[in-house]
Amino acid sequence: MDKLIEKEVTAHTLYSGKIINLRVDDVSLPNGNGAIREYVEHRGGAAVLPIDNQGNAYLVKQFRYPYRELLLEIPAGKLEDGEPPITTAIRELKEETGFTGNVTPCGVLYPTPGYTNEKLYIFIATDLRKGDVCPDEDEFIEVVKVPMSELIEWVTEGKIKDAKTAYAVLRYAYTSKKG
């Protein structure tokens, strides 16, 4: 394995921000050459696919500034300090859709491992019970209800672009079909 491993030589934090930091480190490659590694530090997040007892899923529509596009995504948010990911998932589900439910883990994703260290914990929520929606101040979202069968088509037809959402839907769809 050692012939694949890079070692940190010098760490540089070039930017410390609200949701991300930028690191540009000098590293030593397996062949002894030097290189730089540019990447984002992120505290990690949790996301949850909510499915009600009638087979409907709930997404949030949100403007994503980096793409200048409205995207459909499962409810998600950043981990708070020291918090277990399932706590984040339960909180974000409640804040963004008003639902509580039975929340179970469905894997962890590394969204784009070349330049971020974010770990994104995925959950599925079933047996949903409705409460009040309470989004963060200055968070602008719309909840979209869609039958799972249609949402699976949205993924395979390319209407869903967000990676965590496509993953959660396909994993649920594949597991449901397997039996």
Next chain:
Amino acid sequence: MDKLIEKEVTAHTLYSGKIINLRVDDVSLPNGNGAIREYVEHRGGAAVLPIDNQGNAYLVKQFRYPYRELLLEIPAGKLEDGEPPITTAIRELKEETGFTGNVTPCGVLYPTPGYTNEKLYIFIATDLRKGDVCPDEDEFIEVVKVPMSELIEWVTEGKIKDAKTAYAVLRYAYTSKKG
């Protein structure tokens, strides 16, 4: 829709790097409040799941410095200027595994839309023909051959963490099961 849309007020590029730039923009929220948006500019990438006529998939094992971990991923690389994504996919497949094949599109992923503008184009390669491996200089990878049936288990058991890889495998698995 307008009640969800944020507008750019002032753009700031804080870092221009080799693979990413860092932008920290002042924006105007739908309610008129100001906010900042921190995100990465990335030129986009392409990735390809290669499956041979015996039902084996080919992954690359690679050290990913942001996680300080060895990850298993489908072959992938950055788009070169003005290049169609399928050209990138064909090139990276050849460089990293030595294969050429029949490369077909399988969607586009937005890996983590809160803080990057990367678009990642996904392909599947079948009818593989073997040639020479020719990785980039200073790229250290190992090719791993695995039956698709086992790779699907690796995804559902959490051994595959890379988002593009999990997506491509699940999409192929779901579509294959569908008929």
